[in-house]
Amino acid sequence: MIHEAQTEQSTRQAFLVALNAGSLVEAQLAARNLAIKDCNAAPFSFIRNAVAKTSPETLPLKPLKVALLSSFSIEFVHDSLVAMGFLDGLRIEIYQAGFGQFRQEILNPKSGLYAFEPDVVIMAVEGIDWMPTLYRDYLDVIDGEVDKDLAEFRKEILNLVRIFREQSNSTLLIHNFAPPVWRQLGILDGHVSQGQAELLHEANRFLYGLCRETQGVFVLDYAGLVNRFGSKHWYDDRMTYYARLPISQPMLPHLAREYTKFFRGLAGRSKKCLVVDLDNTLWGGVVGEDGVDGIQLGPDYPGNAYVAFQQAILNLHKRGIILAIASKNNPADVDEVFAKHPHMVLKKTHFAHEQIHWGLKSQSLMEIAKRLNIGLEHIVFVDDNPVECHQVAGAFPMVTVIRLPDQPERFIGALLEEGLFDGLSFSQEDRNREELYRQVEQAEELRGRCASLEDFYCELEMEVSFSPVQANSVSRAAQLTQKTNQFNVTTIRYSDSEIAARARDREWLVTTVRVKDRFGDNGIVALMLARFGSGELDIDTLLMSCRVFGRTVETAMLAYLCEQARRRGAQRIRARMIPTSKNAPSQGVYETHGFQRVSVGSNGESSWLLDLANGAIVYPRWLKIVEEWTQADEKSDVAHGR
């Protein structure tokens, strides 16, 4: 006990020292230890107060303005929210609307809400406050207008969301509704034609539909949260009546965490890659000692808990998270488990890269990051061994390290509860991502074998298809603008609706680029936005995923733009280069393709010009170019065999 108190004091000290020294990653690590320990509320207040005292210049936190609209005293979540945001590298500034003022704030264009210019607006309304009859006086309307509340809710939420979208481009999160704890008909609620639970289900369905159809509006699954913790733990009836605070104090950090999952997605901080240990992680026991037949994995406890954990990891893989292995083992032992064990859910093919040797785990992680071309800050590392976890966290504090609990049945919760992998989109490319990274690996190997670079390009048998953005590719195009940092000349971020608007505009060219090679289809991996005007084609966006770096795809893209410019009678191509800390790989693209630099601004931004009269850029001969046309243009697939 004394030991624990001392550790807590020293962690607090370490946190304050790191904070004041501006060492964000160390401060985050200490804060994480304070906050995660038991999710007690007081350390969250401590963290919030300390962070509030630092000046924005000393800590590289990304500011995020959050407006809270609520029908109850949601102020109590502020401390957890600011502290949780800090753990994710965000400095959260809160606008708290007056109690129960959510309608007025949205309807009034001059409200404090809009003046605050929030990045995110959260509408946290309890079902009972929105549909009081349905929750409280259900039996009075059961023979009459039983769905009157529901009908009014639909009308109102539709109107509120519409008006909100007219006034603001912010992201909007709307709580869905948890059903009443006590159904007024008891066990018969499910038997009458419109029971309370069923009506609430309808309200939620309507909300889901509305959010799906409206850009940047998301359902926050409040009912799911209440369900996960149980209404008995979630609600505090005493505080409901005493302070209009229906949510019990220990649950508030969980609500805050649910919000921060969205913030992380918006800030592009979702994790992309999971690196797992093997022994006592994917299976119980140590294969090197226990042998393939001796490890715990199979239908009985604890083997079945490891099977379930593997299934959870496989599900991450299916939603586009890259998997890799970092294990201290003999490769032959591991191969044998993968090849022979009948209860292995995960196969070798699910892993994009593996580091199986006796070297340091931090080195394995470094190698994985390099091979897969992803930043360490996008990696989650999972291990049962506290020493390994400590070693990795010490070497690379930006890696999120999860130390697995002692019992395997708690692994899934430890992996998923923070929602580290949650993002705000789920594209076709995500579904196939693992396959895509395999292809990159294979291509890298091929490069090693080829005598010259040109041989390598030829052997890749690449096919590059250009297509105007389509209804089904708008969201992928927007996703590329939001996520691409390295090969991105202007780093302009677009929402789905902005991409769609430009695609409808005759002056704009919005073209997606798909790249196939002998190892498979990489999907849409590059994007161009350009605008025609006064005899020029002006490049607004030219970006490419790191998956196809170093394959002359950018040359093909510029050649395509030259062709388009000529077709529309433009004589010149104009371009801009806005340097960032991350886009070094794209900074030389205009110079190497013969553009002339016209000017350089004080911020390093340069503008470039290519005169087509002096010769246009041509497609590299090793690429097969395919142009796809929309119905709007003349329908004809033109394939240049080159």
Next chain:
Amino acid sequence: MEERIKQIMADVLDLDPDSIDESTEMDAIESWDSLNHIQLCLSLEQEFQISLLVSEIESMLSYPDIVQVLQGKM
């Protein structure tokens, strides 16, 4: 127990734990408003794994009062 109480008061009310003594009371501390009061009582509940009645919450208006109520709960 006193040390833990002081730590939690310090966390929630943004005070130095060493500054908390017998004279520390709600009326004299600016950050100790009604919202923070509830937050403080709920944090103490969570820390000591107890449950407070509303009447107790309303009586815990100074550091000595808090200690007294909590000792009665142990």
